[in-house]
Amino acid sequence: MQTSETAILAQGVSHWFGKGALRQQVLFDLQLEIAKGEVVFLMGPSGCGKTTFLTLIGALRSVMQGSIALFGEELFGASAAQQVLTRRKIGFVFQNHNLHRSLTLLGNVMMGLEAKGLNRLPDAKTRCLAMLERVGLQEHAHKRQAQISSGQRQRVAVARALVSDPPLVLADEPTAALDRKTGHDVVALMRQIAEERGVTVLMVTHDNRVLDLADRIVEMEDGRIVEATADPPIDSRSLHSMERIESE
Amino acid sequence: MLKRRTPLGWLQLAHHKSRFAVAIAGVAFAGILVFMQLGFLNMLIDTTVTIHKKLDADIVLVSIDGRDMVNAGSFPRRRLLQALGVEGVADVEALYIRNVQWIKPSDRESGAVLVLALRPDFPGFLDPELNAQVATLTLPGSALFDVGSRGDYTAFIEEVAAGARPQTEVNGKRVTIEGLFHFGASFAAESILLTSADTLGILDGQYDAGAVSIGLVQLAPGYDVAEVVAAINAVIGDDETIARSREDFIDHSRSRLAVDSPISFVFSFGAVIGLIVGTVIVVQILTSDVQDHMAEYATFKAMGFKTGYLLGIVYEQSAVLTLFGFLPALGTSLLLYEVISAGVGMEMTMTWERVLTVLGLTIAMCAFSGTLAMRRVVAADPAEVF
DSSP states (O other), rough: OOOOOOOEEEEEEEEEESSSGGGGGEEEEEEEEETTOEEEEEOOOOTSSHHHHHHHHHTTTTOOOOEEEEEEOOOOOOOOOHHHHHHEEEEOOOOOOOTTSBHHHHHHHHHHHHHTTTSSSSTTHHHHHHHHHHHTTTTTOOOOOOOSSSHHHHHHHHHHHTTOOOOOEESSTTTTTTTTTHHHHHHHHHHHHHHHHHHHEEEOOOGGGGGGOOEEHHHEETTTTEEEEESSSSSHHHHHHHHHHOOO | OOOOOOHHHHHHHHHHHHHHHHHHHHHHHHHHHHHHHHHHHHHOOOOOOHHHHHHHOOOEEEEEEESTTTTTOEEHHHHHHHHHHSEEEOOOOOOOOEEEEEEEETSSSSSEEEEEEOOOOOBBSSSHHHHHHHHHTTTTTEEEEEEOSSOHHHHHHHHHTTTOOOOEEETTEEEEEEEEEEEOOOOOOEEEEEHHHHHHHHHHHTTOOOEEEEEEEEOTTTTTTHHHHHHHHHHOOOOOEEEHHHHHHHHHHHHHHSSSSTTHHHHHEEEEEEEEHHHHHHHHHHHHHHHHHHHHHHHHHHHTTTTHHHHHHHHHHHHHHHHHHHHHHHHHHHHHHHHHHHHHHHHOOOHHHHHHHHHHHHHHHHHHHHHHHHHHHHOOGGGGOO
């Protein structure tokens, strides 16, 4: 049930691809509620529908059946223009960072503000530089993506997603192209900044190495939610605790 | 402080320098081709009316069959006398035009020369100095030579300018060059001689003083040209002779060439080919650029940018290519105009009207190319980036 503390509420969501005889159902009656500030990982084997579910929540596709409400705002029946407005309230982190090649890192982060019309603010540049500093890349602000590593690029993508202070971040396999440590560092950083700012995070992943960073894990299989774990697995949680002790 | 949108179109083009250079070259090539075609066309048309513009006449009488100065045709001299009787006409005079053979003083080879002949004491030209020179052509066999003639006449001109009176042959008759004037060559006439009607009678065995090429009519002050033209045409009552105002005479000659001959089509077709080639190049470049940035465009859509913002990127690229391609095209064309003018001995001039025309065509070409390229941008699906 939708409350003032609910960030995402999905009820009875089903989805199909194709038309006519080729029409195929990929999501079946999904129910999911995520509270504000919660960090939730959506897991499952390839093709189980987790990315499709994420694109519906991100207003990147139209909801065919069921209801998805973001902070009380219903997406079912939303027009294309309303979907664009909804997307402006969301920070996106993609598997392939998709940084713009001809822009500097600062320019890429600035696009995160420009998408929301916030680049006109007097402190826009300062804000972007502060965010780059937050992800440890301020000294690289005027470099282009070709001059930095994959992990650094994904950090820039995190900065771009969070610079406008969105209430929700949707991430799709952000660690897929990264090695174990780098991937863990990037997600840890994203979680840390989200915690600081009270941002809700929904991340699609099948990377077991970062499970310790989730508040909750939702498992999907064949287009259905099969399990919602309140706490991450013991071994992952141990790793997370160890890192927290180290950082303290 | 307001901040403008990030100039992504420019940044994307500048990021791929070789591709940018090819695109600029494509736009510039199209621009140069259009400038040259229009330049040739206008040179052809403009030089056709060079002599028209020099004549001091409010109204002219011409043969209805006349095509240009070289083929002006003729009409009966009595029509001029009829015109003289119309109220408002102050003076009339006959201008005779013949295209005859002569021995070119430059290389002593035989060639064609256009001879303009009139009564020496009639001020038939707008330039008073020229009228004064013509007034001296009272001796039979004397003539003035056009320094704008096509060919290497440098030594000959220097000789005349130094006061010498060199002689040459026109239709086998001896002619003394008494002085110089400047009209300029045209496609139809390489060289021009100015002489008296009496001298033309000596030089051309077929000369007939009763068959006038162009009738020059000067009005008394205060009379309306259009009204007098109408009055003259009413008096003449002739299907073969017509009176025109000076401006109408010039416009009619220009439009006859521009509209009624295939010349305009030929040169315009060349310009269109240039635009097509330019369009193909720009479409290729912009399409490649859009294709290369599809993931980024889809990402931008996912982030909340509207499709219109992304189309703006492509239009911005079109505008950048227009600017960067047009300026070198203009500069190169100005240089080529100079080279061609010197090479053919005819004025090939750039006009603001032509600059704006080609700029407009370049903008249209780039905008059209951008419109073709941006179909892919519209198709970019933000859901596909996941």
